[in-house]
């Protein structure tokens with residue numbers, strides 16, 4: 001059975017592990033040139049810190065946490081949303097053993113429901129690493145549109161912006 005719920009403190013270690021192993025495995029398979037460095041791993045594992053500034057969701061499969069996503073309210077600390085009043089969606093990952101089975105969908109369904117129906121924001125913004133065509137397709141199939149005005153160019157990574165308007 002699949003259940004999506006808000007993460008609790010006792011989920012922090014499992015969520016951090018899914019993020020790090022999920023990113024490492026998928027990038028090694030699809031974009032082997034990408035290095036998931038120490039600083040990035042530390043950020044991904046700081047789930048307690050993220051719960052203080054964002055809503056962190058988990059998907060349970062038969063009672064075990066197997067995936068996660070985070071959604072940040074408009075104006076939240078570290079939000080990278082560029083559309084006024086929009087939420088920012090980040091840190092989507094599924095346990096490597098279960099990637100490819102569509103578990104991102106129930107997580108995104110719930111994150112989008114919270115943004116649309118509970119927060120009543122006009123849009124969700126997100127960023128995808130440039131070149132990551134698989135994940136970009138996943139979001140585009142759900143209605144997210146490419147929005148170059150939100151692109152971010154950091155020294156270590158270039159990020160393509162997408163927006164879902166409600």
Ligand SMILES: CC(C)(COP(=O)(O)OP(=O)(O)OC[C@H]1O[C@@H](n2cnc3c(N)ncnc32)[C@H](O)[C@@H]1OP(=O)(O)O)[C@@H](O)C(=O)NCCC(=O)NCCS
Pocket residue numbers: 022023026027030031091092093094095098099100101102103104105127128129132133134135136137138
């Ligand atoms: C993104 C994710 C949650 C989707 O899970 P899912 O619902 O099981 O769907 P899939 O694993 O089949 O991923 C969808 C597509 O994205 C691709 N993909 C996923 N993560 C990727 C990555 N880090 N780099 C490149 N491609 C990636 C998959 O290969 C697949 O592409 P395809 O349709 O060409 O086969 C999961 O793949 C994951 O945990 N990836 C690592 C974390 C990540 O990259 N998150 C995205 C942040 S923007």
